[in-house]
Amino acid sequence: MAAQPKRIGTPELAKAAMVSIRAWQGGERGELACPICRQNGLQIVDKSAQPHTAWFILTCPSCELDEALAIVSSAHSSDHD
Numbered sequence: 001m002a003a004q005p006k007r008i009g010t011p012e013l014a015k016a017a018m019v020s021i022r023a024w025q026g027g028e029r030g031e032l033a034c035p036i037c038r039q040n041g042l043q044i045v046d047k048s049a050q051p052h053t054a055w056f057i058l059t060c061p062s063c064e065l066d067e068a069l070a071i072v073s074s075a076h077s078s079d080h081d
C-alpha cells in the first residue's frame, strides 16, 4: 500500500475538514472525524492571529495528518480559485 500524502489538498477534504472544525467550534471534542482517514480523534488547535483569518492546525494520531487550514471569516470573500 503506497503511502498517501496527508494533506488537505482538495475541496472535498477541505469541506470535510470544515465540518469537523465547525463541530469543534460548537463544543465537540471527542468525536471529530479526520478528513483524511475518517477516524475519530482529530485534534484541532486554533492558531488565529489575525482579525479576519482563522488558522486551525489539524492533527490526526491515526494517519499523522498535520495540516494548517486558513479560513477567511469575512462573508464577502466569494473569491476562490
Ligand SMILES: [Zn+2]
Pocket (backbone or CB within 6 Å): 034, 035, 036, 037, 038, 039, 060, 061, 062, 063, 064, 065
Ligand atoms: Zn487521519
